[in-house]
Amino acid sequence: xxxFWIGPAPYRDTGSGMTIKTMAFILGKKLKMTQIWKGDExxxxxxxxxxxxxxxLVRTKERDGYEAVQVAAGKKKREARNKGxxxxxxxxVKTGDVITVEAFKExxxxxxxxxxxxxxxxxxxxxxxxxxxxxxxxxKNRYRAPGSIGSTAFQRVVPGRRMAGRMGSDRVTxxxxxxxxxxxxxxxxxxxxxxxxxRGGMLEISKT
Numbered sequence: 001x002x003x004f005w006i007g008p009a010p011y012r013d014t015g016s017g018m019t020i021k022t023m024a025f026i027l028g029k030k031l032k033m034t035q036i037w038k039g040d041e042x043x044x045x046x047x048x049x050x051x052x053x054x055x056x057l058v059r060t061k062e063r064d065g066y067e068a069v070q071v072a073a074g075k076k077k078r079e080a081r082n083k084g085x086x087x088x089x090x091x092x093v094k095t096g097d098v099i100t101v102e103a104f105k106e107x108x109x110x111x112x113x114x115x116x117x118x119x120x121x122x123x124x125x126x127x128x129x130x131x132x133x134x135x136x137x138x139x140k141n142r143y144r145a146p147g148s149i150g151s152t153a154f155q156r157v158v159p160g161r162r163m164a165g166r167m168g169s170d171r172v173t174x175x176x177x178x179x180x181x182x183x184x185x186x187x188x189x190x191x192x193x194x195x196x197x198x199r200g201g202m203l204e205i206s207k208t
Contacts (some may be wrong), residue, residue, distance in 0.1 A: 114196035
C-alpha cells in the first residue's frame with residue numbers, strides 16, 4: 001500500500017462541521033534550499049528526501065483512547081495524531097503499510113515540524129530582538145545590555161522576564177506551505193519556502 005489511504009474522494013463533509021479527508025504524513029530529511037522554475041517564475045524551495053516510511057503502530061480509540069499512527073524512517077519514529085476540525089480517514093491503515101512521497105502531489109498544503117538550529121547562550125538583543133542602549137552619554141561596553149530587570153514595588157524579578165539564555169533547539173511548526181514538486185524516483189519533496197532546522201535534520205510533513 002503506497003500512501004496512507006486509498007479512497008474515492010479526498011474530502012468528505014459529515015454535516016456536523018467536521019471534515020474527513022485523506023491522510024498523508026511522512027518523515028523526511030532536510031537536504032538544502034534551492035530554486036526551481038515554474039514557467040517564467042522562480043520559486044524558492046526546500047528539498048526534502050523522504051525515503052519510504054513504514055507504519056509501525058496504529059492506535060485506536062477503543063484500545064488507546066485516541067486515533068494515531070506511528071511511522072518509522074530507519075531508527076526514527078514519530079506519531080501523528082488524528083485530531084482537530086480536519087480529521088483523517090483511518091480506514092484501511094494497518095501496521096506494516098508503506099508510505100512514500102506518492103502520498104503528496106504538487107499544490108498540496110502541508111504542515112512541517114522540525115527542531116530549529118541551536119544558537120547556544122545568547123543575549124537579549126539576539127534572543128528577543130531588544131534594540132540595546134544608547135551609544136552616547138557615557139555608555140561604555142553596555143550597548144547590548146538588557147537594562148533594568150527588577151521592579152521598585154515588587155523588589156524582585158517578575159517571572160517570565162525576557163533575559164539572556166539558551167536559544168534555539170526548539171520544536172517549531174510552519175503551516176500553510178505548499179508542495180512545489182514531487183520526484184517519485186528519488187523520493188524528493190520540493191516544499192515552497194523555508195522549513196525549520198539545519199541540513200540533515202528530521203522533519204515531519206503532513207497534509208492539512
